[in-house]
Amino acid sequence: MAEKHSVTQARIEFGLRTFGASPLPVPVELEHDTEDPYAIVAILHAGTNVVRWIFGRDLLADGLLAP
Template sequence: MGIEPPIVRATIIFGLRTFGAVPLPVRADLEYDASDPYAVSVGYHAGAGVVRWLFGRDLLADGLLAPAGDGDVQVRPAADESRVVVELNAPDGSAVLEAEASELADFLDRTYDEVPVGDEPSWFDFDRELTKLAYRD
């Protein structure tokens, strides 16, 4: 039996920015699975459901320091440098959320403890991922 890839989890309360009001608290469950070493999964609890987003670990890390991303997910430091802004854009709508930079940095540090930058290829099973793509309808 092989070694199970480590999984790093954290729950962080984000603030959903709304016009002219205090940000609304939104629980987010972050997960980093070393079997997909380049990605971070974030499940935002919205009403009775969970909205999942998958984006690059490096995007989250880069966004702690400077604006990063030019697609559906953009991450940047907030005006208050102790916070980070995450913008999510989808055909159904968009959301602007903010979180404590230190909490995101702590989560990322724990992912780097498990899979340091540059070691991702040793955890990534290219053949398995290719097989998953080949069997999609």
């Protein structure tokens, strides 16, 4: 039996780091789609625009363990 397509979403807050300043909070929506199981989409709202970053889920997992 084939699995149904699904999308999992979560809202989190990234810390935008710049030189010489404290991290700035940036709200981000993370999205995982079973049609592309090795990718994560980070959705950022920049004013009236939406920015979508796509990266490997392994990169996200590695970032939980080390900077």
